[in-house]
Amino acid sequence: MLTRKKVGFSAAALFFSVSLSACAGPPLQLYTLGGAATPAGQAQGLVAPGTPVLEIRRVSLPDYLDTQDIVVRNGQSLDRSPNGRWAERLSDGITDFIVARVGSARPDIFVTGQSLTGPATARLAISITRLDVAASGTAILEASWAVIPADEHQPEGQLQRGTISVSGPSKTDANIVTLTNTLIRQLSDRITQSLPARL
Numbered sequence: 001m002l003t004r005k006k007v008g009f010s011a012a013a014l015f016f017s018v019s020l021s022a023c024a025g026p027p028l029q030l031y032t033l034g035g036a037a038t039p040a041g042q043a044q045g046l047v048a049p050g051t052p053v054l055e056i057r058r059v060s061l062p063d064y065l066d067t068q069d070i071v072v073r074n075g076q077s078l079d080r081s082p083n084g085r086w087a088e089r090l091s092d093g094i095t096d097f098i099v100a101r102v103g104s105a106r107p108d109i110f111v112t113g114q115s116l117t118g119p120a121t122a123r124l125a126i127s128i129t130r131l132d133v134a135a136s137g138t139a140i141l142e143a144s145w146a147v148i149p150a151d152e153h154q155p156e157g158q159l160q161r162g163t164i165s166v167s168g169p170s171k172t173d174a175n176i177v178t179l180t181n182t183l184i185r186q187l188s189d190r191i192t193q194s195l196p197a198r199l
Contacts, residue, residue: 030087031070031177033097033184052109052199054147055120056102059094060127066091070173074135084173094184098126101188102195109199121199122157123148126191131183137170139179145191147199160194162187 047053065071066089070081086093095113102124103111109121130142141164147157164186169175 026083029084029173031084031173032087033093033177033181034100047110052121053116053118054102054106054109054111054122054124054195054199055115056095056099056111056113056124056126058113059091059098060125061091061094061131062129065131070176071133072135072170072176073132079135081173081176084176094128095126097184098188098191101185102192105189105192106195119150121150123150124191124195128187131180133170133176133179135170137179138165138167139170139183140165141183141187143187145194147195149199157196160190162190164190 064078068085068087068089070084070086071078072081073079099111099113103109112120124145124147126143126145128141128143130140132141133139142162143164144159144161146159149156164183166179166182166186168179168182170179
């Protein structure tokens with residue numbers, strides 16, 4: 001037979017555990033760029049001899065952005081999502097996404113984000129100096145990029161610069177991911193269009 005003291009303790013413990021579960025926030029949600037429909041790039045198999053190799057270096061981002069935090073700009077402050085995160089550092093995710101898109105658009109070259117044992121035909125350096133998604137729904141990206149030939153005797157490609165602006169809902173983490181995804185898609189398209197016909 002339970003004593004009154006034991007019953008009181010059990011009721012208090014049950015109330016405490018229910019209170020904790022009621023206070024728990026939503027579970028952590030991880031996001032990636034491109035989603036499941038991201039192009040796979042070149043077909044699997046051996047790369048044919050003589051195929052040009054383009055190595056895309058890891059994209060450079062401002063330090064405050066190169067994290068897993070999903071942030072939205074509110075004036076001069078950056079608000080971090082309490083339960084949404086990028087699945088990897090943003091610079092890694094952007095690099096992988098651009099590699100996949102450029103590789104899909106240019107099947108005549110082998111595009112990679114990794115340093116290979118053999119020398120690449122050329123390297124692509126990308127610097128994103130601004131990537132802001134504002135609470136107002138306006139998103140802006142500013143970037144520069146250049147193709148650097150492996151052959152030192154070849155002239156470097158002309159430095160390219162671009163600014164991209166899009167707008168849309170920005171109330172949720174999914175909205176911010178969609179806006180960022182749109183910016184990087186448009187950047188990858190501009191990069192692809194600027195690549196020389198032959199590396």
